[in-house]
Amino acid sequence: MERWQRVMERQGNAPPDDIPIVLAREGHHGPVIHAANRAARLNGIHPGSRVVDMRAICPELQVEYADPAGDRAALDRLVLWARRWCPWTVRDGEDGLILDTTGSDHLMGGEAAMLVEMETQLSLLGLSAQLAVAPTWGAAWALARFGPVRAICGPDEVGVKLGALPVTGLRLDGETVLLLRRLGLKTVGAVMDVPRLSLTRRFVKAGLEANPLMRLDQALGKLAEPVASVDAQPRFRVQSRLAEPIFDPTPYLPELCENLCEALKQAGQGCRRLHLTVYRTDGDVSHVDVATSATTRDPGHLHGLFRDKVERINPGFGFDLITLEAGGVEEMQERQNRLDGGSDDDLHLTRLVDRLSAKFGPRAVTRPVLRESHIPERAEGQVAALAALAETGEAVAKERPLRLFDHPEEVRVLYAVPEGPPAQFVWRRQTHRVARYAGPERIAPEWWKDRPGTRLRDYFKVEDQAGRRIWLYREGLHEDGRGGDPRWFVHGCFA
Amino acid sequence: MGSLRVQQRLAGQANGPGPMMHTLSEAFPDTATDAAAVGFVLARLPRSTAPILWVQDRLSRKEAGRPYLPGIGTDRPLIMVDLSRAADVLWAMEDGLRCKALGGVIGEVWGDPAALDFTATKRLAMRSEAADVPCWLIRRAASPDLSAARERWRIASLPAAPHPHDAQAPGLPRWSLDLFRSRRRPPGQWVATYDRAADRLDLAAPVRDGTLATGDGAAGQRAAG
Numbered sequence: 001m002e003r004w005q006r007v008m009e010r011q012g013n014a015p016p017d018d019i020p021i022v023l024a025r026e027g028h029h030g031p032v033i034h035a036a037n038r039a040a041r042l043n044g045i046h047p048g049s050r051v052v053d054m055r056a057i058c059p060e061l062q063v064e065y066a067d068p069a070g071d072r073a074a075l076d077r078l079v080l081w082a083r084r085w086c087p088w089t090v091r092d093g094e095d096g097l098i099l100d101t102t103g104s105d106h107l108m109g110g111e112a113a114m115l116v117e118m119e120t121q122l123s124l125l126g127l128s129a130q131l132a133v134a135p136t137w138g139a140a141w142a143l144a145r146f147g148p149v150r151a152i153c154g155p156d157e158v159g160v161k162l163g164a165l166p167v168t169g170l171r172l173d174g175e176t177v178l179l180l181r182r183l184g185l186k187t188v189g190a191v192m193d194v195p196r197l198s199l200t201r202r203f204v205k206a207g208l209e210a211n212p213l214m215r216l217d218q219a220l221g222k223l224a225e226p227v228a229s230v231d232a233q234p235r236f237r238v239q240s241r242l243a244e245p246i247f248d249p250t251p252y253l254p255e256l257c258e259n260l261c262e263a264l265k266q267a268g269q270g271c272r273r274l275h276l277t278v279y280r281t282d283g284d285v286s287h288v289d290v291a292t293s294a295t296t297r298d299p300g301h302l303h304g305l306f307r308d309k310v311e312r313i314n315p316g317f318g319f320d321l322i323t324l325e326a327g328g329v330e331e332m333q334e335r336q337n338r339l340d341g342g343s344d345d346d347l348h349l350t351r352l353v354d355r356l357s358a359k360f361g362p363r364a365v366t367r368p369v370l371r372e373s374h375i376p377e378r379a380e381g382q383v384a385a386l387a388a389l390a391e392t393g394e395a396v397a398k399e400r401p402l403r404l405f406d407h408p409e410e411v412r413v414l415y416a417v418p419e420g421p422p423a424q425f426v427w428r429r430q431t432h433r434v435a436r437y438a439g440p441e442r443i444a445p446e447w448w449k450d451r452p453g454t455r456l457r458d459y460f461k462v463e464d465q466a467g468r469r470i471w472l473y474r475e476g477l478h479e480d481g482r483g484g485d486p487r488w489f490v491h492g493c494f495a
Numbered sequence: 496m497g498s499l500r501v502q503q504r505l506a507g508q509a510n511g512p513g514p515m516m517h518t519l520s521e522a523f524p525d526t527a528t529d530a531a532a533v534g535f536v537l538a539r540l541p542r543s544t545a546p547i548l549w550v551q552d553r554l555s556r557k558e559a560g561r562p563y564l565p566g567i568g569t570d571r572p573l574i575m576v577d578l579s580r581a582a583d584v585l586w587a588m589e590d591g592l593r594c595k596a597l598g599g600v601i602g603e604v605w606g607d608p609a610a611l612d613f614t615a616t617k618r619l620a621m622r623s624e625a626a627d628v629p630c631w632l633i634r635r636a637a638s639p640d641l642s643a644a645r646e647r648w649r650i651a652s653l654p655a656a657p658h659p660h661d662a663q664a665p666g667l668p669r670w671s672l673d674l675f676r677s678r679r680r681p682p683g684q685w686v687a688t689y690d691r692a693a694d695r696l697d698l699a700a701p702v703r704d705g706t707l708a709t710g711d712g713a714a715g716q717r718a719a720g
Contacts, residue, residue: 348594348595348596349546349594349596352548352590352594352597353574355590356576356587359583359586359587364576364577365574366577367572367575368564368573368575369564370564370569376565379565380563380564399566400566401563402530402533402534402562402567403530403533403559403561403566404560404566405560405561406557406561428528435654436654436655436664436665437663437665438661438664438665461664461665463655463665466526466651467651467655467669468526468528468529468531469652469668470528492560492566493528493530493559493560494530494534494668495530495531495534495535495537495670495691
């Protein structure tokens with residue numbers, strides 16, 4: 001609802017607060033109400049009921065359609081944004097966030113202060129939140145929805161605090177809640193008081209969603225329910241909090257890089273990737289990632305990799321928190337291979353490749369290697385510039401040109417004998433007269449790779465009247481039954 | 496001019512006791528598709544196993560092909576950088592020249608882009624001399640304008656030497672070299688015969704007025720860069 005309100009405000013056609021508005025979604029028997037604004041709630045409209053019924057109660061009701069997929073995506077983004085408080089965050093159902101704040105509340109000055117800050121930050125985004133701190137996922141879920149405002153629950157008072165809440169706080173499906181109500185169990189405390197054995201017997205075959213006993217155990221911490229974060233917690237991460245939103249992280253990068261490299265050095269590690277994340281004031285995050293070709297922890301080098309990338313950050317309305325994470329952390333030992341304390345040259349080469357790859361993309365920087373093939377264009381392969389060479393092919397003993405065209409260029413050819421060398425050919429609108437030639441060198445297609453019908457090639461090294469040495473080939477033979485007359489192509493140039 | 500003296504001058508022996516510093520040189524091929532310039536540049540690079548940074552712009556790659564490893568040989572690893580703009584090529588070359596571990600930096604720039612002006616070549620030349628890494632600019636379809644390159648060559652293919660076993664096949668490649676501007680040695684013109692197997696570059700004065708050059712085919716030293 002609040003997301004919709006903000007979208008409408010941004011579009012400039014936000015309705016006034018006193019008009020009851022609901023968001024509807026499709027139900028089994030026509031549209032049902034997904035969310036309602038404050039004016040609608042005051043008129044007695046509650047989510048889950050049918051739109052036609054509510055129209056009867058409140059004739060001036062405005063109905064808009066909800067966007068559950070958009071809500072979910074927004075919540076997923078909010079999950080990442082909530083990493084500003086703690087490293088483990090996860091989306092909880094359709095309308096909740098779970099933050100594992102163990103060990104990080106003291107950074108915000110205690111749990112109560114942390115909740116206040118969370119509420120402030122979320123309200124700056126235009127979102128209202130119900131917050132609670134509890135030792136377990138289930139207890140936090142129940143306290144946030146049914147407990148007091150900003151409830152804080154210590155580890156030994158879970159049972160007491162949960163006891164007063166209604167049974168809906170046990171995260172059960174509707175049928176089970178109805179069943180418990182009919183059994184007279186209205187609160188969690190009442191469920192706790194029932195002897196375990198009878199409850200076990202009653203719900204022995206029920207799944208987790210319909211089993212009050214298992215849900216109760218989860219809430220009380222007797223059954224483990226870990227917070228599986230979206231991705232693994234980074235081991236090395238530094239951040240800088242800013243007093244006010246800024247648009248350009250460049251002045252803060254050197255210090256962040258130095259701090260990160262110091263942390264890496266303390267642990268004897270180096271990193272292969274760096275993730276720069278800025279937390280924007282409008283509740284979004286932007287990333288910039290850079291990668292290195294070898295493990296490193298040199299702050300100057302890492303800072304240099306961001307040189308042109310920082311411009312790609314979308315700052316939105318500014319950001320107030322920058323974090324820098326090290327990814328691909330590997331063990332790394334400083335090596336000294338010269339007596340005067342200098343580093344080895346290879347390191348500089350890796351840095352060069354890093355810089356080039358960071359600026360032009362990893363696909364632009366390659367290293368050609370030999371492959372086992374007689375087909376000229378397959379005899380050469382591309383690998384990453386500093387990749388370890390697994391196995392390389394042998395160079396062909398025959399003479400090969402210095403330059404090869406990516407796509408062989410077709411030429412018109414005059415020849416004396418159909419199977420023989422060309423006498424003259426027209427390439428790029430210039431006529432070349434063949435003075436001398438060597439060949440043919442016949443290269444048959446690789447039947448295990450090529451399509452059937454691929455024609456063999458006869459390669460000639462020819463020298464034209466000006467002395468240019470050109471490698472050209474005839475594709476196919478006359479009347480080999482694989483298409484019409486053979487065609488001629490220029491494939492390379494000799495020195 | 497005998498080939499031995501030319502050799503000594505090319506190798507920089509005649510100027511002083513120490514070997515000459517590596518620097519920026521430019522090679523202008525006669526036609527765009529002529530691979531003679533590439534062959535000459537590769538022959539002039541010092542023999543080592545250090546990798547070579549080879550930067551190409553898009554037009555050079557499309558019009559003149561890419562370096563082909565089976566033809567070049569695998570004794571020196573190549574690091575290929577394929578870029579689209581001439582300014583990027585110059586940037587990558589300049590970055591490469593900060594790395595002393597490279598055995599050479601070769602850049603191919605098509606035409607006369609605005610980015611390749613006197614300042615850019617001067618930067619390349621000074622970096623190359625500071626790092627002592629040879630740097631070559633292969634400029635196709637270009638006019639030899641103002642440039643800070645210490646040596647500028649015009650290179651074209653000549654009909655090859657006769658093949659020892661096959662009368663109608665081309666043998667060892669021959670190039671006509673024209674050093675039309677140089678800071679360290681007097682300019683000159685030569686006919687070079689390159690023996691790939693021995694990695695030997697024989698230089699001779701070009702044939703003038705129909706008289707045969709004296710040093711043609713004489714034994715020469717390898718042109719150490």
